[in-house]
Amino acid sequence: MNTVSVYIHIPFCKKKCNYCDFVSFADKEELIDGYVEALKHEITSIPQQLKIKTIFFGGGTPSLLAPKQLEKILSHFESRITYPEISIECNPGTVNLQKLKDFHKLGINRLSIGAQSFNDRELKTLGRIHTAKEIHETVENARKAGFKNVGLDLIFALPNQTLESWKETVRKAVELEPEHLSTYNLQIEEGTPFWKMTNDKPCLTAGRFQMSNNNFQLPDEETEACMYEFAIDYLKAKGYKHYEISNFSKPGYECKHNIVYWKNGDYIGIGVNAASHINNSRHENPNNFEEYFLMANQQSKGLAGKLASRPARDEISETIMMNLRLLDGLSKKEFKERFGKDIEELYKKEIDELEKDNLIENTKTHLKLSRKGLFLANLIFEKFVD
Amino acid sequence: MLKWSVDNIRNFSIIAHIDHGKSTLADRLLEFTGTIEKRQMREQILDTMDLERERGITIKAQAIRMEYQGYILNLIDTPGHVDFSYEVSRSLAACEGALLLVDASQGIEAQTLANAYLAINSNLKIIPIINKIDLPNAEPEKVLTEIKNVFGIEKSEVILASAKEGVGIKEILEAIIERIPPPKGSAKDPLKALIFDSHYDIYRGVVAYLRIMSGTLNSGSKILMMGNQNEYEVLETGILRLGLIPKKELFAGEVGYLISGVRNVRECRVGDTVTEARNPAAEPLPGYKPIKPMVFCGFYPVNTGDFEHLKDALEKLQLNDAALTFETESSAALGFGFRCGFLGLLHLEIVQERLEREYGIDLVATAPSVIYKIIKKGGGELLIDNPSSFPNPSIIEVIEEPFLKLSVFTPSEYVGKIMELTIDKRGIFKGVEYFDPTRVMATFEMPLSEMISEYHDLLKSVSRGYASMDYEFIGYVPSDLVKLDILLNSEPVDALAVIVHREKAYYRGKMLVEKLKEEIPRHQFEIPIQASIGSKAIARETKPALRKNVLQKCYGGDITRKRKLLEKQKEGKKRMKRIGSVDVPQEAFMAVLKLGK
Numbered sequence: 001m002n003t004v005s006v007y008i009h010i011p012f013c014k015k016k017c018n019y020c021d022f023v024s025f026a027d028k029e030e031l032i033d034g035y036v037e038a039l040k041h042e043i044t045s046i047p048q049q050l051k052i053k054t055i056f057f058g059g060g061t062p063s064l065l066a067p068k069q070l071e072k073i074l075s076h077f078e079s080r081i082t083y084p085e086i087s088i089e090c091n092p093g094t095v096n097l098q099k100l101k102d103f104h105k106l107g108i109n110r111l112s113i114g115a116q117s118f119n120d121r122e123l124k125t126l127g128r129i130h131t132a133k134e135i136h137e138t139v140e141n142a143r144k145a146g147f148k149n150v151g152l153d154l155i156f157a158l159p160n161q162t163l164e165s166w167k168e169t170v171r172k173a174v175e176l177e178p179e180h181l182s183t184y185n186l187q188i189e190e191g192t193p194f195w196k197m198t199n200d201k202p203c204l205t206a207g208r209f210q211m212s213n214n215n216f217q218l219p220d221e222e223t224e225a226c227m228y229e230f231a232i233d234y235l236k237a238k239g240y241k242h243y244e245i246s247n248f249s250k251p252g253y254e255c256k257h258n259i260v261y262w263k264n265g266d267y268i269g270i271g272v273n274a275a276s277h278i279n280n281s282r283h284e285n286p287n288n289f290e291e292y293f294l295m296a297n298q299q300s301k302g303l304a305g306k307l308a309s310r311p312a313r314d315e316i317s318e319t320i321m322m323n324l325r326l327l328d329g330l331s332k333k334e335f336k337e338r339f340g341k342d343i344e345e346l347y348k349k350e351i352d353e354l355e356k357d358n359l360i361e362n363t364k365t366h367l368k369l370s371r372k373g374l375f376l377a378n379l380i381f382e383k384f385v386d
Numbered sequence: 387m388l389k390w391s392v393d394n395i396r397n398f399s400i401i402a403h404i405d406h407g408k409s410t411l412a413d414r415l416l417e418f419t420g421t422i423e424k425r426q427m428r429e430q431i432l433d434t435m436d437l438e439r440e441r442g443i444t445i446k447a448q449a450i451r452m453e454y455q456g457y458i459l460n461l462i463d464t465p466g467h468v469d470f471s472y473e474v475s476r477s478l479a480a481c482e483g484a485l486l487l488v489d490a491s492q493g494i495e496a497q498t499l500a501n502a503y504l505a506i507n508s509n510l511k512i513i514p515i516i517n518k519i520d521l522p523n524a525e526p527e528k529v530l531t532e533i534k535n536v537f538g539i540e541k542s543e544v545i546l547a548s549a550k551e552g553v554g555i556k557e558i559l560e561a562i563i564e565r566i567p568p569p570k571g572s573a574k575d576p577l578k579a580l581i582f583d584s585h586y587d588i589y590r591g592v593v594a595y596l597r598i599m600s601g602t603l604n605s606g607s608k609i610l611m612m613g614n615q616n617e618y619e620v621l622e623t624g625i626l627r628l629g630l631i632p633k634k635e636l637f638a639g640e641v642g643y644l645i646s647g648v649r650n651v652r653e654c655r656v657g658d659t660v661t662e663a664r665n666p667a668a669e670p671l672p673g674y675k676p677i678k679p680m681v682f683c684g685f686y687p688v689n690t691g692d693f694e695h696l697k698d699a700l701e702k703l704q705l706n707d708a709a710l711t712f713e714t715e716s717s718a719a720l721g722f723g724f725r726c727g728f729l730g731l732l733h734l735e736i737v738q739e740r741l742e743r744e745y746g747i748d749l750v751a752t753a754p755s756v757i758y759k760i761i762k763k764g765g766g767e768l769l770i771d772n773p774s775s776f777p778n779p780s781i782i783e784v785i786e787e788p789f790l791k792l793s794v795f796t797p798s799e800y801v802g803k804i805m806e807l808t809i810d811k812r813g814i815f816k817g818v819e820y821f822d823p824t825r826v827m828a829t830f831e832m833p834l835s836e837m838i839s840e841y842h843d844l845l846k847s848v849s850r851g852y853a854s855m856d857y858e859f860i861g862y863v864p865s866d867l868v869k870l871d872i873l874l875n876s877e878p879v880d881a882l883a884v885i886v887h888r889e890k891a892y893y894r895g896k897m898l899v900e901k902l903k904e905e906i907p908r909h910q911f912e913i914p915i916q917a918s919i920g921s922k923a924i925a926r927e928t929k930p931a932l933r934k935n936v937l938q939k940c941y942g943g944d945i946t947r948k949r950k951l952l953e954k955q956k957e958g959k960k961r962m963k964r965i966g967s968v969d970v971p972q973e974a975f976m977a978v979l980k981l982g983k
Contacts, residue, residue, distance in 0.1 A: 007942055007943075183938075184938045184939045185934075185938045187938070187939070221908075221932075221933050221934055222930075222933055224933075224934055225933035225934040228934060228938075245936060245937075245938060245940075246938045246939060258941065260942075261940075261941050261942045261945070264945070267942055269942060269943065273943070274943065275942050275943035275945075277942065277945070282945075282946060284943070314946075314949065317949055318945050318946070318949050321945075321948070321949060321952070322940070322945065325940060357910060359910070372910075374936065375933060375934045375935070375936060376910055376932060376934070376935050376936065377935070377936040377937065378935045378936055378937060378952060378955070379910060379932075379935060381937075381952050382952050382955055382956045382959075385949055385952045385953045385956060386953060386956075
């Protein structure tokens with residue numbers, strides 16, 4: 001039987017963070033009940049023959065929802081979920097012990113905590129609504145509530161962050177013994193408050209900006225590389241497996257849901273702006289409530305009607321790009337099974353060049369990033385797009 | 387229909403500094419005489435190329451015949467840039483008079499002066515006009531005094547006008563008829579016709595624009611081009627309205643066109659004399675000289691596959707541009723391309739822009755160079771138009787470079803800064819002349835090579851846009867020049883080499899490597915960038931290796947967007963030229979030229 005992963009987008013936040021470019025709204029909590037109803041409509045439309053492999057509540061801030069609201073959503077899957085991985089993203093500023101206990105009772109078995117930093121000044125710069133102490137409490141409460149799979153998200157290359165303060169954040173995160181860690185470098189995305197601050201005054205030198213009359217400087221490329229390098233080496237020494245460019249886990253605790261993305265497998269996204277990928281086709285839901293509600297209420301026609309087929313070439317490029325993100329790399333066998341051709345037949349010249357430049361390792365069974373390639377992955381991905 | 391008589395013909399040009407309103411005045415004259423109806427009118431009607439309209443300059447000369455109160459008025463438009471001064475002189479030679487147009491707020495400028503002298507030397511009757519008197523900052527009184535001081539023309543002779551508002555147009559037309567003499571020359575003498583322009587028509591071949599100086603040009607007769615001694619049959623003659631209007635005969639004094647099956651503008655040179663093959667004139671008209679390109683650069687396609695396409699495009703442009711030359715050259719760094727010759731920097735830029743815009747070719751242009759004359763030890767001479775063919779210094783006795791006489795016209799307050807700038811560009815100060823207490827003309831001699839490295843932009847910037855200039859080639863002068871090599875990743879890049887004065891080599895080398903460091907993106911390896919003379923390194927910078935370039939976050943909703951981002955990055959790299967293993971952006975090649983000060 002075919003399996004599918006389900007992503008559920010919760011586009012509500014107490015407050016928008018300065019770096020966030022996800023579709024989410026800070027002043028629309030009154031819409032949540034209606035939104036839950038719309039999600040239920042969408043869930044109904046998921047073809048019955050598909051078995052649900054994983055569920056991921058992302059945001060926004062899904063932990064902002066009351067356990068009752070989450071229950072309404074999950075119960076709508078009825079008997080279609082048999083012990084899958086069910087994750088929820090969680091902002092430490094939105095949960096207490098009782099809430100986490102309730103989450104656990106609903107069958108949610110993986111917490112992805114948005115810690116971002118263990119330095120209160122940095123948390124403030126990012127516009128987070130919590131302190132480092134609250135991260136500690138949240139992890140403690142999660143354990144008390146029975147969670148055996150807890151992940152922490154961290155961000156590096158923050159304004160005014162030094163290599164030393166990043167090391168401190170990583171060490172403190174590891175002290176909490178999470179099963180999973182994600183480390184991302186800060187990207188200043190268009191439309192975010194950070195983007196405004198860094199781009200509004202072009203007279204300032206690169207990476208320099210002002211916020212509430214304080215001066216900030218983004219770390220340079222060299223520092224950023226050292227930060228990433230530190231995370232890789234330190235986490236490995238502490239028993240974490242580096243399994244994706246930005247992800248580390250204790251053995252067996254890799255995020256199954258995300259691996260579906262990285263294998264460019266099948267998933268259905270429900271909710272505002274959520275993306276789906278099924279049978280080599282992609283679809284994205286509307287990014288505003290008005291259109292979304294309209295669409296969700298017409299779900300009777302099912303997913304099939306809204307999927308756009310795409311050139312096979314794009315599907316191949318994306319599959320390679322995503323699989324190479326995994327440290328195990330791209331399985332040549334899986335590639336051939338999926339596309340009917342050897343990858344080396346399609347990209348001989350590119351692969352030879354990358355190998356010569358020490359950017360990839362080409363083994364009998366796999367194609368994977370080298371250590372150098374991890375830092376320069378875009379140069380590699382670039383070769384496989386048109 | 388008016389009765390034809392040579393006494394009823396007036397041939398004239400409009401001469402002006404750039405932007406003083408020449409094209410607008412032409413538009414108004416055409417409108418006022420009913421040559422063009424209002425509804426057909428668009429701005430700068432004589433500037434037919436898009437580039438001409440955009441840049442507000444005339445590149446090709448044009449001519450048009452107007453009829454007004456029983457007179458035939460032939461307007462011969464002239465190109466408005468110093469690169470094309472030879473064309474200006476030929477257009478003027480086809481006239482008996484010239485409207486000298488001066489902007490009421492700007493006053494006399496360098497090209498006003500240069501063009502006016504050309505006209506005076508050709509014995510043209512000058513009709514001075516002060517244009518743009520409607521502008522709030524117009525100072526007609528001041529300009530009247532200036533014209534009196536500079537040209538000795540009485541204030542009463544000057545017409546005040548605003549071409550934009552249509553003021554003074556009638557007075558101008560009357561002055562053309564009254565003051566400009568009719569053409570001389572008898573229709574019975576042997577034929578002498580001056581070619582002042584030509585254009586290539588894909589259906590009919592070359593259309594030559596000419597002025598009959600004496601004799602009669604008959605449709606169907608055999609003619610001789612006196613410059614190249616080629617004979618042709620006259621297929622069609624006629625006069626120039628908004629289009630070509632056939633007319634069987636053109637008589638002495640008339641302006642018109644000639645189609646004779648010539649397939650290439652090169653065989654129909656501006657300045658050449660057309661005569662009758664059976665009864666040729668004894669002497670050609672004076673002043674013909676073959677056009678020689680002064681500035682050279684290499685054009686290379688970014689995609690090597692575009693070579694044939696580029697060749698084809700150059701050939702097409704050349705059909706209509708007698709001054710453009712090109713020949714195949716190969717560069718170790720850039721592959722196959724063309725060494726092209728131009729009249730000047732503007733001409734170069736126009737050709738480059740047309741290749742990119744009209745033919746869609748991504749180009750790398752190497753830094754412009756002039757022709758250096760190298761006198762070898764023990765005799766013999768080499769002409770070098772490409773720094774990469776600079777010989778081993780041990781065989782060189784003397785190097786000579788082309789020099790210009792440069793005239794800069796400026797408000798007197800900027801003279802100090804202009805002298806500083808020009809002397810820094812190896813100019814030799816020759817003198818300064820006051821036209822009135824506030825306006826001066828400074829003259830210099832200076833190397834052409836310095837002129838083509840953004841002298842004009844710098845002149846404008848030190849004088850806040852007020853100074854104007856004009857120059858003419860005066861000859862070759864010995865200079866202490868060296869070849870400056872640029873090495874990327876320890877490999878010399880022939881396309882980046884420049885010939886510079888020895889005293890400036892260190893500074894240029896240092897600026898160059900700094901600029902290249904800025905322009906060249908980080909690669910996955912470190913790139914040393916060096917400047918050297920011979921084997922001696924004089925400047926060095928290092929572009930650090932790319933340390934980190936990775937999309938750190940990529941989940942289900944990001945995939946297509948991220949792929950497109952990568953595609954865009956890849957596209958950007960394709961627009962760069964790969965030299966060895968280094969991707970060099972097109973801008974880097976131009977950076978060699980634009981180093982500021």
